[in-house]
Amino acid sequence: MNSRLIANSLRSLKVQNVSVVGSGLMGAGIAQVAAQTGHNVVLNDLNEAALGKAQAGIEKSLGRVAKKMGDEGPKFVEDTMSRMTFTTSIEETAANADLVVEAIVENLGIKQKLFSDLEAAASAQCILATNTSSLPVSAIGANLKDTSRFGGLHFFNPVPMMKLLEVIKANDTSDEVFQAMLDWGKAMNKTTVKCIDTPGFIVNRLLVPYLMEAIRLVERGHATKEDVDIAMKLGAGHPMGPLQLADYVGLDTCKFILDGWHQEYPNEPLFNPVDTLNKLNEEGKIGMKSGEGFYSYKKK
Numbered sequence: 001m002n003s004r005l006i007a008n009s010l011r012s013l014k015v016q017n018v019s020v021v022g023s024g025l026m027g028a029g030i031a032q033v034a035a036q037t038g039h040n041v042v043l044n045d046l047n048e049a050a051l052g053k054a055q056a057g058i059e060k061s062l063g064r065v066a067k068k069m070g071d072e073g074p075k076f077v078e079d080t081m082s083r084m085t086f087t088t089s090i091e092e093t094a095a096n097a098d099l100v101v102e103a104i105v106e107n108l109g110i111k112q113k114l115f116s117d118l119e120a121a122a123s124a125q126c127i128l129a130t131n132t133s134s135l136p137v138s139a140i141g142a143n144l145k146d147t148s149r150f151g152g153l154h155f156f157n158p159v160p161m162m163k164l165l166e167v168i169k170a171n172d173t174s175d176e177v178f179q180a181m182l183d184w185g186k187a188m189n190k191t192t193v194k195c196i197d198t199p200g201f202i203v204n205r206l207l208v209p210y211l212m213e214a215i216r217l218v219e220r221g222h223a224t225k226e227d228v229d230i231a232m233k234l235g236a237g238h239p240m241g242p243l244q245l246a247d248y249v250g251l252d253t254c255k256f257i258l259d260g261w262h263q264e265y266p267n268e269p270l271f272n273p274v275d276t277l278n279k280l281n282e283e284g285k286i287g288m289k290s291g292e293g294f295y296s297y298k299k300k
């Protein structure tokens with residue numbers, strides 16, 4: 001390739017039109033931040049009800065951001081919302097996208113099928129990325145015809161507040177695509193870190209054992225859950241203690257990740273099942289979203 005062609009192909013990887021598939025907790029947050037930072041955004045979900053809920057959540061979150069902006073707040077909300085489109089059509093989602101970020105249910109088969117559909121509907125230059133928490137990125141993209149345009153973009157909850165973005169190089173991610181994902185992270189006002197495709201990348205590989213050890217410590221009766229949370233907030237400077245954070249993430253999500261890794265790595269004791277986690281899940285106490293987990297969140 002001559003130098004002009006190389007320059008053109010690199011330029012074509014600049015991301016302006018962003019589509020997000022899955023309008024739940026993470027997808028809505030990613031779409032919101034993309035629109036806040038000047039991108040044209042299409043947010044996709046399976047049904048209108050999910051999209052309606054996402055739109056209301058985004059407006060509420062933007063309101064919280066706008067509150068700190070004084071007189072400029074209302075225009076900021078209006079401008080941000082004007083850059084967003086909501087749809088259930090995969091064709092519309094992929095049509096003009098420079099980048100599609102997938103944030104659907106954490107299920108390998110469903111994610112693989114979605115990426116095959118996206119590849120068929122998107123342009124050849126479009127970058128495809130997954131926000132998976134715990135699955136191997138390369139496996140999610142394994143059925144793509146062009147695996148070089150695929151990688152991982154792992155955001156943190158709540159997306160509008162958390163400054164980090166992990167950018168994951170899958171087995172075949174090209175250097176150009178990886179660089180474009182890093183550049184886009186900056187354009188999203190996130191601090192990026194690079195990681196290869198290993199279980200949990202950086203944060204979750206450390207966070208999952210930490211949260212599980214905190215639960216085991218309480219199970220052994222070495223300290224109360226309240227004291228463990230206070231200790232890690234005041235002694236380690238964390239914004240939330242580990243039991244609070246497990247409730248915030250969702251105890252169903254914690255269990256899903258732990259069970260998957262235990263199955264994959266049965267000899268790793270850090271990934272062994274945790275009795276209290278299983279019991280709370282059986283009782284339907286899965287954290288903040290259900291009103292109860294380690295703590296109660298029911299309005300009194």
Ligand SMILES: CCCCCCC[C@H](O)CC(=O)SCCNC(=O)CCNC(=O)[C@H](O)C(C)(C)COP(=O)([O-])OP(=O)([O-])OC[C@H]1O[C@@H](n2cnc3c(N)ncnc32)[C@H](O)[C@@H]1OP(=O)([O-])[O-]
Nearest residue numbers: 061064065133156157158160161208211239240249254257
């Ligand atoms: C087995 C283990 C499994 C691990 C699972 C891993 C999952 C995943 O892969 C990785 C993760 O995400 S790991 C999880 C990673 N996540 C963590 O580790 C999170 C750790 N926690 C934190 O960083 C803080 O506690 C928070 C930022 C959540 C809340 O901040 P706070 O100060 O404690 O309390 P506050 O009073 O509520 O909020 C104060 C102000 O912040 C603003 N604001 C807040 N939310 C907003 C939103 N959605 N929109 C807009 N704005 C928002 C707002 O201005 C608000 O003021 P307002 O007057 O009320 O509008």
Ligand SMILES: NC(=O)c1ccc[n+]([C@@H]2O[C@H](COP(=O)([O-])OP(=O)(O)OC[C@H]3O[C@@H](n4cnc5c(N)ncnc54)[C@H](O)[C@@H]3O)[C@@H](O)[C@H]2O)c1
Nearest residue numbers: 022023024025026027045046050103104105106132133157
């Ligand atoms: N929750 C977290 O803290 C967190 C943090 C980082 C990464 N993640 C990852 O992000 C992804 C999404 O997590 P979440 O917590 O936002 O989930 P969620 O359950 O809140 O939202 C998932 C959304 O995807 C939609 N969906 C499912 N299948 C779809 C399909 N085929 N096409 C379009 N939409 C579809 C659902 O209707 C739902 O609205 C998961 O892979 C998860 O591991 C989650």
